[in-house]
Structure formats: C-alpha cells, structure tokens
Amino acid sequence: MLKKEGDFQKRLLATFKVEAQEHVNTISSGLIELEKEAAIVEDSGAVRKKGEEIIETIFREAHSLKGAARAVNMAGIETICQSLESVFAALKRSKVALSPELFDILHKVVDFLSKLLSAAGTGQGAEERLRISELTRDLESVSKGGPPLHEQEESKNEEQETPLETIPEVRQPSNEDADSRTSTEERPALMDTVRISATKLDSVLLQAEELVSAKLAAGQRAADLRETGILLHAWEKEWSRISPHVRTVQRSFDREKKRKGEGKSDLPTGRILDFLEWNAGFFKSLEARFAVQEKSAEENRRLLNGMVDSLLDDMKKALMLPFSSLLEVFPRFVRELSRDQGKDVEMVIEGGDIEVDRRILEEMKDPLIHLVRNCIDHGVETPSERERRKKPPRGTVTIAIAPKNGSKVEILIADDGTGIDAEKVKSAALKSGVISQEEVRKLNEQEVLALIFQSGVSTSPIITDLSGRGIGLAIVREKVGKLGGVVNVETHQDVGTTFKITLPMTLARFRGVVVRLGENLYVLPTTSVDRVMRVDKEDIKTVENRETISVDGQAVSLVRLGNVLALGTKKVGRSDPDKVPVVILGSAEKRIAFQVDEVLDEEEVLVKSLGRQLSRVRNVASATVLGSGKVVPILNVPDLLKSAVSVPPTRAAATEEVETKKKSILVAEDSITARTLLKNILEVAGYDVTTAVDGLDAFTILKMGNYTMVVSDVDMPRMNGFDLTAKIRAEKKFAELPVVLVTALESREDRERGIEAGANAYIVKSSFDQSNLLEVIRRLV
Amino acid sequence: MDWNEVHRRMELAQASLGHTVDPTPGEKKRILKERAKVLAQEPKVEEQECIEVVEFLLAYERYGVVSSYVREVYPLRDLTPVPCTPPFVLGIVNVRGQIISVIDIKKFFDIPEKGLTDLNKVIIIQPDSLSAETPMTSVSGPIGILADVILGVHSVALSQLQPSLPTLTGIREEYLMGVTTERVVILDARKLLSDKKIIVHEKEE
Numbered sequence: 001m002l003k004k005e006g007d008f009q010k011r012l013l014a015t016f017k018v019e020a021q022e023h024v025n026t027i028s029s030g031l032i033e034l035e036k037e038a039a040i041v042e043d044s045g046a047v048r049k050k051g052e053e054i055i056e057t058i059f060r061e062a063h064s065l066k067g068a069a070r071a072v073n074m075a076g077i078e079t080i081c082q083s084l085e086s087v088f089a090a091l092k093r094s095k096v097a098l099s100p101e102l103f104d105i106l107h108k109v110v111d112f113l114s115k116l117l118s119a120a121g122t123g124q125g126a127e128e129r130l131r132i133s134e135l136t137r138d139l140e141s142v143s144k145g146g147p148p149l150h151e152q153e154e155s156k157n158e159e160q161e162t163p164l165e166t167i168p169e170v171r172q173p174s175n176e177d178a179d180s181r182t183s184t185e186e187r188p189a190l191m192d193t194v195r196i197s198a199t200k201l202d203s204v205l206l207q208a209e210e211l212v213s214a215k216l217a218a219g220q221r222a223a224d225l226r227e228t229g230i231l232l233h234a235w236e237k238e239w240s241r242i243s244p245h246v247r248t249v250q251r252s253f254d255r256e257k258k259r260k261g262e263g264k265s266d267l268p269t270g271r272i273l274d275f276l277e278w279n280a281g282f283f284k285s286l287e288a289r290f291a292v293q294e295k296s297a298e299e300n301r302r303l304l305n306g307m308v309d310s311l312l313d314d315m316k317k318a319l320m321l322p323f324s325s326l327l328e329v330f331p332r333f334v335r336e337l338s339r340d341q342g343k344d345v346e347m348v349i350e351g352g353d354i355e356v357d358r359r360i361l362e363e364m365k366d367p368l369i370h371l372v373r374n375c376i377d378h379g380v381e382t383p384s385e386r387e388r389r390k391k392p393p394r395g396t397v398t399i400a401i402a403p404k405n406g407s408k409v410e411i412l413i414a415d416d417g418t419g420i421d422a423e424k425v426k427s428a429a430l431k432s433g434v435i436s437q438e439e440v441r442k443l444n445e446q447e448v449l450a451l452i453f454q455s456g457v458s459t460s461p462i463i464t465d466l467s468g469r470g471i472g473l474a475i476v477r478e479k480v481g482k483l484g485g486v487v488n489v490e491t492h493q494d495v496g497t498t499f500k501i502t503l504p505m506t507l508a509r510f511r512g513v514v515v516r517l518g519e520n521l522y523v524l525p526t527t528s529v530d531r532v533m534r535v536d537k538e539d540i541k542t543v544e545n546r547e548t549i550s551v552d553g554q555a556v557s558l559v560r561l562g563n564v565l566a567l568g569t570k571k572v573g574r575s576d577p578d579k580v581p582v583v584i585l586g587s588a589e590k591r592i593a594f595q596v597d598e599v600l601d602e603e604e605v606l607v608k609s610l611g612r613q614l615s616r617v618r619n620v621a622s623a624t625v626l627g628s629g630k631v632v633p634i635l636n637v638p639d640l641l642k643s644a645v646s647v648p649p650t651r652a653a654a655t656e657e658v659e660t661k662k663k664s665i666l667v668a669e670d671s672i673t674a675r676t677l678l679k680n681i682l683e684v685a686g687y688d689v690t691t692a693v694d695g696l697d698a699f700t701i702l703k704m705g706n707y708t709m710v711v712s713d714v715d716m717p718r719m720n721g722f723d724l725t726a727k728i729r730a731e732k733k734f735a736e737l738p739v740v741l742v743t744a745l746e747s748r749e750d751r752e753r754g755i756e757a758g759a760n761a762y763i764v765k766s767s768f769d770q771s772n773l774l775e776v777i778r779r780l781v
Numbered sequence: 782m783d784w785n786e787v788h789r790r791m792e793l794a795q796a797s798l799g800h801t802v803d804p805t806p807g808e809k810k811r812i813l814k815e816r817a818k819v820l821a822q823e824p825k826v827e828e829q830e831c832i833e834v835v836e837f838l839l840a841y842e843r844y845g846v847v848s849s850y851v852r853e854v855y856p857l858r859d860l861t862p863v864p865c866t867p868p869f870v871l872g873i874v875n876v877r878g879q880i881i882s883v884i885d886i887k888k889f890f891d892i893p894e895k896g897l898t899d900l901n902k903v904i905i906i907q908p909d910s911l912s913a914e915t916p917m918t919s920v921s922g923p924i925g926i927l928a929d930v931i932l933g934v935h936s937v938a939l940s941q942l943q944p945s946l947p948t949l950t951g952i953r954e955e956y957l958m959g960v961t962t963e964r965v966v967i968l969d970a971r972k973l974l975s976d977k978k979i980i981v982h983e984k985e986e
Binding site: 205206207209210520565566567608609610611612613614615616617618619620623625629630631632633671672673676766 | 860873922
C-alpha cells in the first residue's frame with residue numbers, strides 16, 4: 001500500500017515538473033517580450049494593447065502554476081507564484097510602472113523557479129525557504145510600487161552565482177508538445193490539440209515503420225502466386241498437346257468395347273481413361289480457383305501498399321514540430337549569457353513556425369546552443385568596442401530558418417561581430433597539430449575556415465567553462481552529419497559570421513549503396529560514393545607497397561573494406577576472378593577505392609540509431625533495415641577515409657593462393673549463435689565453411705556442392721542430426737564422407753544411436769572446446 | 782519455621798493467581814483488543830524483502846535479473862554483427878523497428894568460455910521506469926543480454942542472498958547483487974545499465 005502511494009506521488013511529481021516547466025518557460029518568454037515592448041518609446045495604442053495582453057498571459061500562467069504547485073504540496077513555489085500574481089495584478093491595473101529594476105527582479109524570480117523545479121528538492125530546505133521569503137518580500141514591495149528590498153546586496157551575489165548554474169536549466173525545454181508554447185501569440189482553440197507523451201508517439205512510429213515489412217511480404221506473396229500460376233499454364237500447354245492422343249485412345253477403346261460387348265468397362269485402360277478425364281476437369285477447376293486467389297492477393301498487396309504509405313506519411317507529419325518549440329528558450333539564454341560577459345545582444349528569430357521532425361529538433365538542440373554561445377563568446381564585441389568600430393552598441397544574433405528545395409530546411413545562425421580571423425585559425429590549427437605547416441600553405445580561405453570544425457582547434461586565448469576547448473564545433477559537425485545535413489561557415493572581418501546548416505525536414509530515407517563482404521551486408525551513403533566500378537586485376541599496381549588503381553588517369557589508392565573494418569581477409573561466394581568490384585569514396589584529392597566482395601544494389605534506407613549503448617562506433621554511423629527485413633550497418637565514410645590510411649598494406653597474391661587449397665566443411669546447426677561460433681572457429685582454422693539451418697537444408701546443400709566433411713547438431717527441426725547422418729550414409733557417393741555430431745545430448749544411448757546412424761565422431765556440447773573439435777576434424781579429413 | 786510468614790506468602794500468591802486467572806471484564810476487553818490489533822497488522826516484513834527475478838541459463842550456469850528491469854524476452858533470429866566493436870558486443874537486432882544491441886555478459890565479465898551453447902534468447906533490460914534514481918544515472922538505453930534458456934520468474938528473499946563469494950573477484954563482483962542458496966547469480970541490472978564501461982564511445986581522433 002505504502003509503496004504504491006509513493007509511486008503515485010513520484011509520478012504525480014514528475015507530471016507536475018513537466019507542466020510547471022512549461023508555465024515557467026511561457027512566463028519567461030513573456031517577460032522577454034514585455035521587455036521589448038516596454039523599450040519601444042512611442043506610446044501607440046497597439047503597443048499598449050500588446051503589452052496588456054502579455055501581462056494578462058503571464059498573470060494567468062502564474063495563477064495556473066500556483067494551483068498546480070498546491071496540488072503537489074510545493075509550498076515554496078506556491079508562495080512565490082502568489083506574489084508574482086499580485087505583481088501582475090498591480091501591473092494590470094497600471095498601479096506599477098514597468099521599470100528595468102522590476103524586470104530584473106522578475107527574471108530572478110523565474111530563474112529561481114526553474115532552479116527549484118530542476119532540483120529534486122521541494123523548496124522545503126532552510127536555504128531555499130530563506131530565498132523564497134526574500135523574493136516574496138521583494139515582489140510584495142514592488143507590487144506596491146516600492147523598490148525591491150534586497151536588490152542591492154543581492155545583485156552582487158547573483159553575479160557570481162547564477163551564470164553557470166542557470167545554463168543547464170535553460171537547456172531543459174521539453175519538446176513534447178508545441179501547443180502550449182505559443183501563448184504570446186494566438187492561442188488555438190482548446191480541443192484542437194491533445195497532449196501525448198513522446199515515448200508513446202515514438203512507439204507508434206516504430207510500429208508504423210515495421211508495417212513496411214508487411215507490405216513487402218505481401219508483395220512477395222503476390223509475386224510467388226503469380227509464378228505458381230505460370231507453372232499451371234505449363235500444365236495446360238502439356239495437356240492440350242496430349243489430349244488429342246487421349247481422345248484417339250478413348251475412341252478406339254470405345255469401339256473395342258462395343259465390339260466385345262458391355263460389362264468390360266472396368267478394364268485397367270478404361271479406368272485410366274476415366275481418371276484422365278476427371279484429372280483434366282479437376283485441374284481446370286483448380287486453375288480457375290487459383291486465378292481468383294492470385295487476383296485477390298494482388299488486390300491485397302495494392303491495398304496494403306497504399307495504406308502503409310499514407311500511414312507513414314501521416315505519422316511523419318504527426319512528428320513534425322515547429323522550430324519555435326526549440327527556440328523559445330534562446331532569448332533568455334542569450335540575455336543571460338551576454339549579461340554575464342558585459343555585452344548587449346539582441347536575439348532575433350525568424351521562421352520559427354517552420355516544422356521539422358521532432359527527432360531532428362531534439363538532435364539540433366545542443367548544436368544550436370553551441371553555435372549561439374560561439375556567436376556571443378567569440379563574435380559579438382563589448383558595447384564600447386562596438387562603438388569604436390562605429391557599429392550600434394547593441395549586437396544582434398539571428399537564427400533564421402527557411403525551407404529549401406521542398407524537403408530541406410536551412411538554418412542560419414548569424415552574428416554581426418568581429419568575424420573569424422583566418423590567420424588565427426591557421427596558427428591555432430598548427431598549434432594543435434591537426435595540420436602541418438606546408439599543408440596550411442596550400443589551403444584556400446574556405447578550406448582554412450573549415451578547420452574550425454576540427455576537434456581541438458580553438459582561437460580563444462583562454463579556456464573558459466563556456467568555450468575555448470575547441471570541441472564544440474566538431475560536435476556540431478558530427479551531429480549535423482549524422483542527420484544527413486551539412487554545415488558551412490561564412491565570415492567577413494568586422495561584419496560578422498554566418499553558420500549555415502542544411503538539414504532534411506524528416507528523418508526520411510536516403511539512398512545508399514549496398515555492398516557485400518563475406519556474408520554480411522553494409523550500406524554506404526550514396527552522397528559520399530564517388531563511383532562504383534569493376535577493376536581488372538592487372539590494373540592493380542603497387543606503389544610503395546600499397547595497392548593503387550587508376551581512375552580517369554589519376555592514381556587512387558586501393559584498400560580492402562574488410563581490412564579497414566578489421567574483418568579479416570577471407571572471401572566467400574562466387575566472384576569474377578579477373579574483375580574486382582570497388583567503391584570509390586570521398587571526393588577530389590581525397591578519393592580512396594575500397595574493394596568489396598560484391599556491389600549489390602542501391603536502395604532507399606531509413607536511418608536508425610544504434611542505441612545509446614553503441615554511442616559512437618568507429619567506422620559505423622548507424623543502422624538500417626533493408627526491404628528484406630535484414631538489419632544492416634550504415635558505414636561512416638569520413639571515418640573510413642581516416643581508417644584506410646592506417647591499415648597495413650596487404651599483399652593480394654599470397655592470400656589468394658591459400659584460398660584455393662581450402663577444404664570445405666558443411667555445418668548444420670539451427671541455433672544462429674552456435675552456427676556462427678562453429679563457423680568462426682572453423683574458418684579461423686583455415687576451412688571453407690558453408691552453413692545450413694537444419695538437417696533437410698544440409699542434405700539439399702550437400703547434394704549440390706562438394707564437401708569434405710559435415711559437422712552437425714543433433715536436435716534440429718525438420719530433420720535431426722541422426723536422420724541426416726542415416727540419410728548421408730544411405731547415398732552411395734557419400735558413404736565415405738566424415739560426419740561429426742556436436743550435441744547437447746550426453747547420454748550413452750544417444751551416443752550409441754549416433755554411432756549406429758554412421759557418425760564418425762560424437763562431441764558433447766557441455767564439454768566442447770575448440771581444440772577438441774579441431775583435433776577431431778584434423779584426424780578425419 | 783515462621784508459619785505466619787509462609788501463610789502470608791501463600792495468601793499473596795493466591796491473590797495474584799486469582800487476579801490473573803480471572804481478570805475484570807474491562808481488563809479482558811483491553812487484552813482482547815490489543816491481541817486483535819497485533820493480529821490485524823499486515824505481515825509486511827516478509828513481503829518487502831523479496832525480489833522478483835527472471836532466471837536464465839547461460840553456459841550451463843544459472844543467472845538472474847530483477848524483473849522490473851526486464852522489458853521483454855525476445856527470440857534471437859537474425860543477429861547483425863557490428864564491425865569495430867569490442868568482443869562483448871555480439872551485434873544488433875531489430876525489435877519492432879528499434880535497433881537494440883546485444884551483449885554477451887560472459888565476454889563482458891571475462892568468464893572463460895565453457896562448452897558450446899544454444900544462445901537462442903535475448904533478455905532486453907532497461908532502466909526501471911518506477912524507480913526514482915535510475916533515469917538520471919543510467920547511461921545506456923535498452924540492452925539485450927544473451928541467454929540459452931529462460932527458466933522462469935522466481936521470487937527470491939533478500940535475506941537469502943549471499944553478497945558474493947570470496948573467489949569471485951574483480952569485474953564480476955561489482956555487478957553482482959548476490960548469490961542465492963540455489964547458487965543463482967543475481968546480476969545488478971542497474972549497475973550494468975549505468976556503467977560507462979558498457980558504453981562503446983570511440984573518440985574521434
């Protein structure tokens with residue numbers, strides 16, 4: 001009982017925090033808005049009206065927050081809201097004037113509120129209680145038109161204490177819904193929106209995406225039926241060819257029957273002829289029924305296709321949120337940050353109503369904060385400095401969002417500050433060692449600027465908590481790249497710097513080249529594939545012991561993708577011995593050719609994250625699920641290009657020779673992991689391994705290929721290991737083929753049964769170890 | 782012998798005997814009420830000390846995970862290996878559209894490989910949604926743990942748990958909640974999920 005109640009309280013508190021944070025955010029953006037309005041000197045009716053509206057909104061928000069706090073027993077927040085309410089009540093009645101001091105105290109109150117919310121505490125601690133009563137008294141005082149009581153001594157403490165602590169709080173907007181965030185603009189009618197938790201929505205989306213495999217399966221079924229129908233046509237053709245003969249036989253039989261008299265109709269010939277007649281009729285009706293089924297399968301497929309596609313489309317739209325839901329915390333963030341640095345910065349947001357996929361917004365939060373912080377930290381100058389350069393004292397940081405080419409959005413983050421000094425970037429890059437002296441000399445201006453995205457390059461002379469460590473921009477580039485976007489920078493001395501990010505609007509599918517290495521598939525994003533080609537073996541020449549090929553008369557180094565991914569050099573499956581399939585990645589000077597076993601296809605793929613446990617894997621960016629339902633890693637091309645350089649040179653000829661001498665072993669095992677393990681052990685030991693999923697599968701494969709040995713599990717569906725062994729022994733050409741049974745069955749009876757069936761060795765799984773198995777195999781082959 | 786004294790004591794004993802044997806009606810009621818009170822109390826002590834555990838077999842040894850951390854058990858059908866990951870990461874699987882990484886705790890704990898097993902099940906663990914501390918401290922999302930056979934859900938009394946065995950040292954002990962009397966090794970899922978060692982995060986050079 002107690003535990004349940006505790007859980008309920010916890011959940012209630014969590015819900016409250018989400019709700020409360022929204023109220024606080026709205027109040028906070030309302031304050032910023034109000035401050036702007038108040039700064040407008042002209043006293044037109046419109047301005048006054050807008051101001052009144054904002055005051056009304058804040059008043060209502062404070063009131064709701066108070067109620068919510070009371071429900072969960074957060075007395076501290078309740079008290080503050082009470083006072084906040086009375087201040088805005090006074091403002092409504094125009095009893096108090098909007099003064100800068102008033103705004104300062106109000107902002108302080110909002111800061112404190114969100115601090116209370118983000119801390120696990122309830123506002124009941126002694127220190128918190130003291131602060132609450134101070135703030136409350138301040139508020140009471142200003143609401144009566146007096147000065148804030150604690151302003152003087154507080155302001156000093158504030159300066160040291162708030163800046164760094166408040167930043168994490170600023171980063172806490174819940175992107176869960178957009179509806180309640182537009183309170184300073186027009187509020188939509190109440191029932192138009194519902195609030196739904198993001199996890200629920202995500203789960204629905206994932207399931208909708210899974211329907212794609214149902215769609216593909218329906219397509220496959222329809223195609224299978226069509227093929228079977230064609231087989232039936234073959235029967236019909238054959239029948240129409242043979243039926244005249246059947247009729248001739250029938251006629252001569254009838255004549256015979258008449259001649260010999262009745263009563264002989266149950267002669268074998270007569271019965272066969274009767275059967276043939278029935279058979280033809282039966283097949284005809286089967287064919288007709290089949291045609292109906294084929295047609296309805298095709299209809300099903302078409303229906304499912306349309307439904308799934310439109311569902312996915314709508315689902316994607318349901319996940320779109322306006323940028324404003326992300327950006328509304330920025331004005332306050334900028335205000336605080338610039339105040340801390342003694343700068344005066346105005347934040348301008350354009351195109352906040354443009355919608356993109358919620359998951360993209362979430363990913364973009366940190367990069368945007370980094371960039372805006374950069375603008376204020378490195379870009380905008382102090383007011384005195386600006387005045388010396390004949391600029392308005394107040395700097396501007398702009399975030400502008402605009403749609404681009406239908407499916408993309410462009411985000412501009414611009415400041416009107418000093419701009420980036422290319423020389424400084426050069427020396428910083430040299431100092432950090434990411435580039436050498438002579439390399440720097442070759443770069444043009446744009447390429448020099450691109451260096452700022454390198455990890456470890458910072459032009460800031462001092463490292464602060466805010467920036468200067470030089471990793472911020474590297475993270476920005478990585479995040480944007482992960483989302484399938486690009487980031488550029490443009491700068492002009494003394495005019496300002498603009499970062500331009502181009503992103504897809506939805507986490508839509510992108511095109512990828514599917515390649516095969518051994519038995520595994522990998523996807524390479526088409527945008528980074530320069531070209532796919534087949535190279536003659538003779539055209540591979542070594543330079544400094546490294547293989548190269550010639551592309552358009554240019555030498556391009558060739559590496560094996562398997563080596564870069566540290567997968568080993570083995571090759572599986574048929575491939576043209578004279579031609580080598582390669583994929584050329586990168587662009588211009590930085591092209592590298594990657595040898596693969598096969599280039600299969602170009603497919604549209606949906607990017608899926610590898611999950612938090614695999615937060616960053618070298619060479620692998622993410623994963624996707626192909627149309628066949630197979631999970632395939634998507635490779636990280638910038639990583640590949642880097643890794644390729646450090647791969648030791650390979651000598652193609654030596655490995656090739658070994659391959660031809662390999663003995664081939666067929667492994668039958670129904671458990672995928674045991675199968676993979678066996679395969680690995682045997683391959684490492686130098687055998688060529690083919691796998692089968694059960695006895696029947698193994699027997700079919702065995703008949704088609706040429707194997708020197710079979711290693712089989714006993715307990716398998718369809719055909720078990722004993723039956724498989726017996727079946728192998730029954731065939732004359734397999735009489736001498738060694739069979740090793742590897743099994744979980746330990747009893748003596750089972751062992752005897754295995755030997756009886758004709759197995760050459762019987763290995764019990766619980767006592768299995770590699771050397772044991774390999775020893776047995778070596779003795780047998 | 783002081784008979785007077787003996788008589789006096791006997792009388793005293795008699796009086797006290799009569800008193801307890803035959804309490805006044807008011808006294809009787811009080812005693813009964815008290816007893817009822819004691820009986821009416823919930824026997825909460827035993828209940829709270831139990832944990833529910835999903836038990837599974839891995840390489841012929843029995844392990845358990847507290848069930849509130851288990852999201853689901855999923856049959857292992859198709860495992861895609863991910864290159865350039867540490868050996869304990871076996872690969873990734875698609876669970877209703879979500880990619881989940883599958884780890885081999887034997888390799889993670891450096892337990893020597895013993896025998897060949899049918900790793901046919903994936904136990905997907907994730908932070909306990911109700912517990913207050915986990916959402917903050919856990920660093921990894923859902924993770925799949927490989928298992929041979931699922932043995933079922935059992936209740937284990939906390940008092941039965943032995944903290945660890947002196948011979949089990951090093952990396953294993955940190956992730957151990959304890960060993961039951963049946964010698965089932967109970968893993969600490971919260972530790973597993975919140976440990977940075979399990980996260981694969983290669984820095985860009």
